[in-house]
Amino acid sequence: MASVLTTVNAPYSVQLDDAALANCLADLDLAKQHPGHISAFLGEVPPSQVEFAVVHHIPVPDLKTFAAAFSAWSGESYPLAA
Secondary structure: OHHHHHHHHOOOOOOOOHHHHHHHHOOHHHHOOOHHHHHHHHHHOHHHHHHHHHHOOOOHHHHHHHHHHHHHHHOOOOHHHO
């Protein structure tokens, strides 16, 4: 999971820990406060997304629904949202 956080946090001064990232993935309004982090998670760490979700008790269908909602909000497209 460290590689996920390294990728998600790399360009930002505000660093999210795994619990904060998981909370964002469960709450679109919270995610909107960290759009770059969430975009990096959804766009740059595809092999680890599902593993991260499972470890943090986020059902994969919920993660896909979240990805679709974040995609609609951000205007970006993500494979998980398809």
